[in-house]
Amino acid sequence: MINDKLDFRFLKVNNGKPFFAIINLEVIRSDAENEIIEEYLGEGWKSQGILESVPINGYESWKKAVKNGLEFAFSKSNEKWIVKIKKVEGRIAIDTNPTIVGFATILAFCEQTNLKLDLDLKNEIENFTFKSWEDKNDERIPNFISLVYNK
Numbered sequence: 001m002i003n004d005k006l007d008f009r010f011l012k013v014n015n016g017k018p019f020f021a022i023i024n025l026e027v028i029r030s031d032a033e034n035e036i037i038e039e040y041l042g043e044g045w046k047s048q049g050i051l052e053s054v055p056i057n058g059y060e061s062w063k064k065a066v067k068n069g070l071e072f073a074f075s076k077s078n079e080k081w082i083v084k085i086k087k088v089e090g091r092i093a094i095d096t097n098p099t100i101v102g103f104a105t106i107l108a109f110c111e112q113t114n115l116k117l118d119l120d121l122k123n124e125i126e127n128f129t130f131k132s133w134e135d136k137n138d139e140r141i142p143n144f145i146s147l148v149y150n151k
Helices: 060-076 098-113 119-130
Strands: 007-014 017-029 035-038 081-090 141-143 148-150
Touching: 007 098, 017 098, 035 060, 060 081, 060 098, 060 141, 081 098, 098 119, 098 141
Parallel strands: 035 081
Antiparallel strands: 007 017, 017 081, 141 148
């Protein structure tokens, strides 16, 4: 079951281009190590104009970006966490790409854990995200720690 109250909606427009994703995470403190549990329940692409929700199989670039976003967030926290990824939604190739999904995941994690990122760092990641439609970066996997793209 997904608690829709945990939905984090990211929507910004930069230079006329929309950046959009919905992320749903369940986050709890851990006594052990950081852990990421994937519990995707989406159906993928259904029809034009309908949000795509990440299913168990497929959307691997979005899933990797979510994990990279969480790994970045973990690196900025003094606590250990268990994160269940419940839902990732967007519109592929129109408003949503892996970088947008990863950045929205970082923001969703920060909101739930009250983790405060340095404003300059947050702006740097946001600018990195705004450039994600350039040079085919929308097809690449973002590394939020070094702010580069992995192929």
